[in-house]
Amino acid sequence: MSEAEVRQILSGWIIAASAWTFVLFGFDKWRARRGGGRVAEASLFWASALGGWPGGLLGILVFRHKSAKGSFQLKFAAAFFIWAALVYAAVRLM
Known part of the structure; x- marks a missing residue:
């Protein structure tokens, strides 16, 4: 490929x-x-972690949802870094 x-x-x-x-x-x-x-918050997290973090970020901003919940913001940041690590690994393997 x-x-x-x-x-x-x-x-x-x-x-x-x-x-x-x-x-x-x-x-x-x-x-x-x-x-x-x-x-479920776990569903929002995994949807973000599996590549949907741009849509999640847009959802947080547009709907002002989960924007004040610090624990979720931390999980959301982790979801971004999980995705970034997966993309980095995929690119390195090419």
Whole structure:
């Protein structure tokens, strides 16, 4: 697999995962306002860690959701670094 193909796959993955993560953050905020069942914080974390961190960051900013919760912010930062480490490892293996 060429470097260009890997980049294309990674780009597609990040876009899809980010869109899904953004929707999760929005849905969780919507449910929080209405007192319904919430999206598990672990689901928000793993969606972010598996490539959706740009969408998660956008969700935090747009919906102002999880922005004041320091423990989640720390987990979100960890999700970013997990993803960055995975991408770095993938690039190094090429």
